[in-house]
Amino acid sequence: MSSSFSRSGSGSPGDPGVVMAGLVAQLGQVVGQLAELTAEGAWSQVPSAALSELVAAVHVALDRGEALATVATGVLEGSGVLAVEGFVSAKRWLQSVCGHSAGQAGAVLGRARDLRGDFPATEQAWLGGSVSSGSVREITTGINTALAGMGSAEAAANRVVAEGILLQVAKAAGPAQVRRAAARLRLCTDPDGASAAAIAAAEDQFLRFTPVGAGVDVRGYLSVENAAVILTAFDHVVDRW
Numbered sequence: 759m760s761s762s763f764s765r766s767g768s769g770s771p772g773d774p775g776v777v778m779a780g781l782v783a784q785l786g787q788v789v790g791q792l793a794e795l796t797a798e799g800a801w802s803q804v805p806s807a808a809l810s811e812l813v814a815a816v817h818v819a820l821d822r823g824e825a826l827a828t829v830a831t832g833v834l835e836g837s838g839v840l841a842v843e844g845f846v847s848a849k850r851w852l853q854s855v856c857g858h859s860a861g862q863a864g865a866v867l868g869r870a871r872d873l874r875g876d877f878p879a880t881e882q883a884w885l886g887g888s889v890s891s892g893s894v895r896e897i898t899t900g901i902n903t904a905l906a907g908m909g910s911a912e913a914a915a916n917r918v919v920a921e922g923i924l925l926q927v928a929k930a931a932g933p934a935q936v937r938r939a940a941a942r943l944r945l946c947t948d949p950d951g952a953s954a955a956a957i958a959a960a961e962d963q964f965l966r967f968t969p970v971g972a973g974v975d976v977r978g979y980l981s982v983e984n985a986a987v988i989l990t991a992f993d994h995v996v997d998r999w
Contacts, residue, residue, distance in 0.1 A: 785823075792816075824891050825884040832870030872898040879921055889925065892933035897924045900940025927990045935990045942986040 770776065795801075804812060834840065835848035845851040852863035873881040873894075880897050883889045889897075901920045905913040920943050927939045965978035965988075980988065 818887060821891050822885065822887045825881075825894075828866055828870050829873060829881060829885065831866055832874040835867065835870065836874070869894065869898065872902070876917055877901075877921055879925060883925055883929070889928040890933065893928035893936045896933045896936040896940060897921065897928060900924065900937065900943070904940065904943055923986060926987060931990060931993075935993055938993055939986045939990040942989060 801809070801813075831848065831852070834851075840848055840851050845854075848867055849860070849863045852858040852866060853860060856863075858866065873884075877898055880889070880894055884891065884894050901917055901924065904920065905916055908916065920940075923943065924936055924939055928936050963978070963980050963984065965976070965980070968975040968977070
């Protein structure tokens with residue numbers, strides 16, 4: 759595969775555009791070769807001891823590929839190139855050129871816009887492979903829902919804090935745990951529901967575990983943010999039970 763950029767001879771060999779064009783060409787070749795081997799039944803010949811590891815590696819690599827495509831689509835939409843090429847919208851381009859359904863195109867663009875504008879740390883984590891596409895969806899959706907009633911300045915400040923918390927959860931667990939943590943973080947957007955005593959004790963966080971007979975008595979007070987992280991960790995343990 760050869761792009762019009764590389765065929766035109768634009769740019770020097772070290773130019774980022776030339777490098778990207780070459781790597782995209784290599785990506786297409788590698789995926790094509792793997793697809794051909796898969797069609798020929800090559801997976802059935804992989805030793806059983808290595809099969810799950812290789813299949814998992816494919817999923818992880820393609821998830822990072824989805825991150826790449828999503829971020830690149832956001833750049834394309836903001837560049838103005840599509841209007842010059844005669845497309846009325848990026849959504850229509852995704853449908854006609856990339857073969858996406860209307861729903862798929864809308865989902866890609868929605869996530870691309872979220873990442874480009876409001877979730878730079880999540881974008882970097884997804885591109886780096888430390889969080890999955892499912893977790894990214896829960897982070898952006900959960901935070902946008904939680905902050906929907908806030909003013910722009912307040913929402914921006916709270917978004918940074920919430921994003922950091924949910925990224926910690928996403929790196930340690932999975933989308934289901936991120937969803938639970940996001941639901942708990944919504945408590946942060948309802949200050950009227952907090953009691954005066956709770957507000958006064960905000961800086962006196964503690965957890966106390968006291969053996970009582972055959973069990974343990976657990977008492978404490980935590981900020982909503984720290985409680986979300988700890989409760990999500992507990993959920994992860996219980997899920998494994």
